[in-house]
Amino acid sequence: MVKLQSRSATSSRTLRVLVAAASVTALGFALAGCTSGSGSSANGQYGFPEATQSSSSTLTVWVDNTRVAALDAFKKANPDVKVDVVTYDGSANGSNTFQTKMQLFDQAGSGWPDVVFSSQNNDASWASQTSNGKQAFAAVLNQGYIDDSTISGFSAGALDPCTVDGKVYCLRNDLAQSVLFYNKTLLDQFGYSVPTTWEDYQALGDKVAAEHPGYIVGSVGDSFTPEIYMWASKCQANDVTAARAITVNTTSTECQRMASLLDDLSAKQVLSQDSVFTPEFLQKYTGKVLAMPGPVWYSGAIFNSATALNVPAGQMAVAAPLKWGSDDAVTGNVGGGTWFVSSHSTNLEAAKKLVDYVTTSDDYQVDLAPGLPAFASAAAKWVAKQQASGYFTGDLSAITSSASMVWNGWGYPQFSQEAIWAKTVTPAVASGSTFSSLLSTWGDAIKNQAQVSGYKVN
Amino acid sequence: MTLAPSRATRSAVGSETSRGRQPGGRRSTSTTAQSRMGAAFVSAYGLLLLIFGIVPAIYALWLSVTGPDGSFVGVDNFVQVFGDYRFIPAVLHVGLFLVVWIVALLVFVVLLALVVHAVSVRWLSTAARFVFYIPGALAGASSVLLWLFVLNPAASPVSGLLNALGFESFVQTIAPGNLPGVFAVIAFWTGAGGWIVIMYGALNNISAEIMEAARIDGANPVQIAVHIQLPMLRKWISYMGVLSLAAGTQLFVEPQLLSQASNGIVGNDYSVNQLAYLYAFQQSNFHGSAAISIILLLIALVLSAVFVARGGLFEKD
Numbered sequence: 001m002v003k004l005q006s007r008s009a010t011s012s013r014t015l016r017v018l019v020a021a022a023s024v025t026a027l028g029f030a031l032a033g034c035t036s037g038s039g040s041s042a043n044g045q046y047g048f049p050e051a052t053q054s055s056s057s058t059l060t061v062w063v064d065n066t067r068v069a070a071l072d073a074f075k076k077a078n079p080d081v082k083v084d085v086v087t088y089d090g091s092a093n094g095s096n097t098f099q100t101k102m103q104l105f106d107q108a109g110s111g112w113p114d115v116v117f118s119s120q121n122n123d124a125s126w127a128s129q130t131s132n133g134k135q136a137f138a139a140v141l142n143q144g145y146i147d148d149s150t151i152s153g154f155s156a157g158a159l160d161p162c163t164v165d166g167k168v169y170c171l172r173n174d175l176a177q178s179v180l181f182y183n184k185t186l187l188d189q190f191g192y193s194v195p196t197t198w199e200d201y202q203a204l205g206d207k208v209a210a211e212h213p214g215y216i217v218g219s220v221g222d223s224f225t226p227e228i229y230m231w232a233s234k235c236q237a238n239d240v241t242a243a244r245a246i247t248v249n250t251t252s253t254e255c256q257r258m259a260s261l262l263d264d265l266s267a268k269q270v271l272s273q274d275s276v277f278t279p280e281f282l283q284k285y286t287g288k289v290l291a292m293p294g295p296v297w298y299s300g301a302i303f304n305s306a307t308a309l310n311v312p313a314g315q316m317a318v319a320a321p322l323k324w325g326s327d328d329a330v331t332g333n334v335g336g337g338t339w340f341v342s343s344h345s346t347n348l349e350a351a352k353k354l355v356d357y358v359t360t361s362d363d364y365q366v367d368l369a370p371g372l373p374a375f376a377s378a379a380a381k382w383v384a385k386q387q388a389s390g391y392f393t394g395d396l397s398a399i400t401s402s403a404s405m406v407w408n409g410w411g412y413p414q415f416s417q418e419a420i421w422a423k424t425v426t427p428a429v430a431s432g433s434t435f436s437s438l439l440s441t442w443g444d445a446i447k448n449q450a451q452v453s454g455y456k457v458n
Numbered sequence: 459m460t461l462a463p464s465r466a467t468r469s470a471v472g473s474e475t476s477r478g479r480q481p482g483g484r485r486s487t488s489t490t491a492q493s494r495m496g497a498a499f500v501s502a503y504g505l506l507l508l509i510f511g512i513v514p515a516i517y518a519l520w521l522s523v524t525g526p527d528g529s530f531v532g533v534d535n536f537v538q539v540f541g542d543y544r545f546i547p548a549v550l551h552v553g554l555f556l557v558v559w560i561v562a563l564l565v566f567v568v569l570l571a572l573v574v575h576a577v578s579v580r581w582l583s584t585a586a587r588f589v590f591y592i593p594g595a596l597a598g599a600s601s602v603l604l605w606l607f608v609l610n611p612a613a614s615p616v617s618g619l620l621n622a623l624g625f626e627s628f629v630q631t632i633a634p635g636n637l638p639g640v641f642a643v644i645a646f647w648t649g650a651g652g653w654i655v656i657m658y659g660a661l662n663n664i665s666a667e668i669m670e671a672a673r674i675d676g677a678n679p680v681q682i683a684v685h686i687q688l689p690m691l692r693k694w695i696s697y698m699g700v701l702s703l704a705a706g707t708q709l710f711v712e713p714q715l716l717s718q719a720s721n722g723i724v725g726n727d728y729s730v731n732q733l734a735y736l737y738a739f740q741q742s743n744f745h746g747s748a749a750i751s752i753i754l755l756l757i758a759l760v761l762s763a764v765f766v767a768r769g770g771l772f773e774k775d
Contacts, residue, residue, distance in 0.1 A: 095718070100739040107744075131742045132526040221629075223721045273627075275721065280612045280627060415740075422722030430629040448543045453741060 047143035047167070048343045049135055057347045058082040059354060060113040062098075064090025067117045067173075067337070069368050070358040077363065081350045090119035090337070099126055106134040114345040115354055117173065119337045121161035125414040127340055128164040129243065139343040142168035150356060156404035158374040161412040162338060164243050169340065171359045174297075174371030175379070176336035177406050178228050180319040181298055182291040183311065184393050186215070195291070198233070198322045202261050208290060209268035217291045219272040220262055220429070221281070223422035224334045228293055231332025231410045232321060233258035237446055240411025246450045247458040250443030257324065259435040266429070273430065276302055282309065293322065295334035296372045296399055304391050317394040321402050330407035336374065372399060379403060415453045420445050515755060521748035535749040539737075544727045545750075551638065552729050556706045559642035563702055564695060567650050571657030572683050587658060590651035601648045602715045609640065632716065632724055641712050649705075653698050660694040661687060696769020700762045707758045710735070730754055 044050030061083055063071060071085045091098040098118045105111040127138035141162075142151050151159070154172060162170035180201075182194055190212060195201040205217045220229070230237055235255035239247040249255075265271045274281040276298075286309055292298065299318075303311045321331035339359060341351045358364055365378035366385060373379045380400060387396050424445040425438050447457045525531040539545055570590065577583040596604065607613045610628040611620045625631040632640065664687060672682050713728035714735075727733050730750060738747035766772065 096740055099742075103739060103742050106742075126742075132744075223723075273629075278612065278628070283612070416722070419722040419726065422720070423725040426723050427629060427633055430627065431633060452542055452544070 046145035046348075047140040050348065051344055051346050053348060054346050055349055056082075058084050059115060059345075059347055059350050060084045060086060061115045061117075061354065062086045062088050062113045063117040064088065064092065064119055064337075066090075066370065067358075070117075070364045073361075073364045073368060074354055074357050077357065077361075078353060081353065083354070086113065090117060091123070092119045098123055102127070102137045103131070106131065106137075112137065112342045112344040114342050114347060114351045116340045116342070117337055117358075118170075118340065119335065121172075121176075121333075121336050121338055122412040122414060122416070123338060123340065124162050124164055124169040125240075125243075125412060128167065128169045135343060137340070137342060137344075138169040139341040139345070139348070140167050140169065141171065141341065145341075145348070146171070146352060146356070150360060153360065153376055154374050155376045155379060157406050157408065158376075158403070160406070160408060161336070170338040171355050172374035173337035173339055173359060174369065175374050175403050176295040176297055176334045176371070177321070177402050178232060178293055178295050178331045178334065179321055179398050179402050180291060180293050181303065182317055182319060183289060183315050184317040185315040186290050190290070192290075194317075194319050195322060196320070198258075198261060198324050201291075201293075201322055202264060204291065205265040205268060205270040209265075209270045212290075213269070215270070215288045215290045216272050216285055217265065217270050218293055219274070219276050219281070220266060220435075221273050221275040221426070222277070223275075223418035223426065224295075225425075226417060226421045227332045227334045227410075228295070229258050229262060229332070230255060231407060232293070232330060233324065234330060234407055234409060236409060237443065238410045238413065238417050240413050241458070242456075244454055245456040245458065246411070246413055248443050248446045248450065250439045250446070255439055256436065259439055263434045263436055266435070276308075286310070296402075297335070297370075299386075299392070300370055313391045314393050316392055318392060318396055318398045320398040321405055329402075329405055331402055331405045332410065333406045336371070372403070376403075413450065413453065413455065415449045417446070420449055515752075518748040518751045518755075521745050522752045524745060526745065531745075535745045536753070539746050539749045539753070542733070544733055545730075548727060548730045548733050552707060552709055554638040555641050555709060555729075556703065558638050559645050559706055560699065560702055562642055562646050563650060563653065563698065566646070567653045567657060567698065568688070568691065568695060570650075571654050571661060572687060574654065575658055575661040575687075576679055587655055590654045592651065593647050594649065594651040596648060598648065598711045599715060602644060602712050603719075605640075605644050605647075606716070606719050628720065629723055632720055637713075637724065637728070640716075641709065644712055645706070649702070656698075657691065657694060660691055664690050692769055693771055693773075696765045696771050699765040699769065700771065703761045703765065704758050707731075707754055707761070 059081060061071060063085065065087055067090070068085065068087060071083060075081075075083055088101075089095050089097050098116060098120070102112065124138065128136055130136050139145060142148070146168075150171075151168060155175060158172045158175060159168055159170075162168050162172060180195070187194065190208075192204055192207065195204050201217065208215050208217055219225075226235075226237065233254050235258060236247060236249045236252055237255065239249075241247055262271065266273065272281060272285060274284065276294075289309060289311075292302075294302070299316070302308045303316050304313075321329050323329035339355045341348070341355055345351050359373075360375045360378060362378055362381060365373040365375060366381045369382070373382050383396050383400050386392065386399075421442070425435070425442055428438055428441075429435065450457050522535050523530060523532060525534070574583055574586050574590075577586065593601065608616065609620070609631045611617045611625055611631065612628065614620055620631060668686060669682065672686055677685065708731050709729040710731040713724055714726065714732060716724045717726040717728065717732075727736055731754065734747045734750040734754070737743045737750060
């Protein structure tokens with residue numbers, strides 16, 4: 001009797017829950033129906049669907065903290081353009097904020113900013129693609145929207161990270177190719193010459209280990225280590241061959257020669273295992289960095305920085321990227337920000353004015369920007385300005401000449417190569433494995449990540 | 459355990475029969491008024507549960523069985539998620555963390571609560587509870603930030619201890635094998651204090667007569683703890699287990715922050731919840747993300763059911 005009662009109570013409760021569930025599901029379907037159709041016409045004059053334009057609408061611009069100066073300069077030069085500046089983390093350190101937020105706006109069907117600065121250089125890989133049937137976020141820039149003269153004014157290869165299937169989806173803010181930094185004062189004092197090849201570099205490391213232990217010639221503790229060393233060795237770890245296809249071969253001779261160099265110099269303790277941004281690194285190596293291959297932004301971030309190595313003026317110098325034997329010199333690249341225009345923007349004219357200004361004008365790129373400008377004419381003036389400041393000794397032509405040496409066999413996929421290296425290689429090396437022994441593990445991790453990111457792996 | 463079901467049945471039967479015996483009596487009216495009041499109190503909670511718990515869960519269920527175009531795809535999303543090379547490792551990571559953490563929580567919280575309760579010096583007992591509780595005042599993210607410094611031999615106030623354990627650098631401290639322990643320590647440190655205070659309250663609730671009777675019968679403090687206090691704490695312990703399981707399976711903040719702070723040495727796909735986040739916001743696959751969430755929900759429900767059943771959480775005293 002009791003059982004019967006309770007059972008009928010249960011079944012009527014179940015019925016109520018089911019009814020509620022059904023109505024909620026129906027609501028869900030209705031909501032989903034609302035999100036489609038964002039009010040943009042299907043065809044635009046510049047190769048992407050345009051929203052209805054209004055020349056008086058306010059530009060919403062997302063930038064990181066460092067780039068606020070660029071917007072201040074723009075507002076001063078263009079008081080007639082209404083700009084709403086929103087600061088965000090610039091998608092730095094793999095936070096992926098840019099993509100995350102745009103996807104939420106895609107889901108909502110509104111709310112996209114007009115212009116976005118990203119401190120990463122792989123955002124074109126997703127921003128150029130339609131996702132789940134939603135219009136691609138990035139506007140195509142090189143089919144009439146941005147002037148050809150502007151596009152062609154960038155340093156050779158500078159727009160590679162922005163280019164997918166021949167279409168340019170962003171403008172590069174700054175370049176970040178690797179060069180060889182060295183401490184000329186120390187090198188002269190020890191009687192060593194500046195290496196020009198990786199073989200010379202390895203010999204230098206051997207000599208330093210034997211004659212001046214405690215000094216280092218580089219660092220392998222950062223997540224961007226593969227971009228400094230493996231990329232410069234033409235290791236085919238990241239060869240993006242089409243918008244959604246990648247070739248990965250991490251056991252080639254090119255990869256092995258660099259891995260064994262890193263193993264040799266790591267064992268001799270002339271390569272730091274600590275990240276250059278850690279307190280350990282500063283404790284151990286302040287005043288002890290003899291040479292260091294690394295991106296051009298090392299100059300301000302590591303050497304000429306009171307909170308980092310703080311090398312006094314007049315000691316550091318810059319040499320061209322190292323090459324293997326008689327090979328052509330190529331180099332890697334670590335970052336370099338990008339500017340995107342939203343394909344959903346209702347004021348494309350003003351957006352164009354803005355990205356033109358922040359990437360090409362001397363007022364910002366030469367006078368204010370902290371990094372090497374990607375726009376060639378601004379870059380030359382920026383380097384001249386650095387030269388005049390007298391921090392570096394010797395001439396800085398290596399910075400300008402290396403800008404176009406970035407090897408194009410290493411691509412810019414949607415996933416982060418740095419994250420894979422940090423997860424699979426760095427902890428293993430810290431616990432005693434060699435780079436050579438980790439090459440195939442590293443390659444497998446890249447292939448796995450590429451696959452789940454929707455790439456066809458070859 | 460053998461007693462639990464029969465006692466449950468007994469009380470259920472008892473209440474039914476007593477209700478049946480006194481129709482329209484004074485007691486029955488007050489019960490009706492009480493139950494009306496009860497319903498009023500519960501309704502506010504019920505509404506919030508519906509809006510923020512049940513509706514999103516149903517939405518997730520719907521997403522998990524449909525494709526990007528809204529069509530029904532059956533278990534395709536689940537198959538995709540199970541086939542993901544990151545899924546099984548993430549499940550193992552969370553499983554290992556849960557084992558280490560829940561066991562530590564069950565053992566140490568109960569032990570510490572018993573010890574604090576047994577301390578007869580009033581100020582000492584109060585001070586101990588206060589000290590245990592303080593770390594709980596730090597919210598999840600800020601406690602992780604604090605631990606980032608504690609775990610880094612270059613900055614840690616206990617760097618001597620870390621070095622003695624063989625950790626010379628931050629990268630070595632957060633080696634993959636240490637992570638379940640690291641996360642368990644962080645979670646224990648922030649969460650245990652609150653539970654100790656709750657257990658202490660529960661211990662206070664045990665009637666003084668029972669304790670006195672035991673003492674007169676010659677039971678020592680250990681015997682009292684094992685035969686009287688522990689059995690009477692059973693519900694509270696399982697309550698702690700249920701809530702901790704629900705929180706633990708959703709491990710997210712700790713590995714996510716550690717991933718950022720270590721520049722990716724701890725992967726951003728360490729836990730199942732992080733994987734769901736990656737699916738939604740990096741792969742723009744909301745359907746796969748929903749599938750992972752549903753799996754998590756099921757696992758948490760099943761594990762909680764075990765605790766509820768074994769702990770007699772819904773039994774009446």
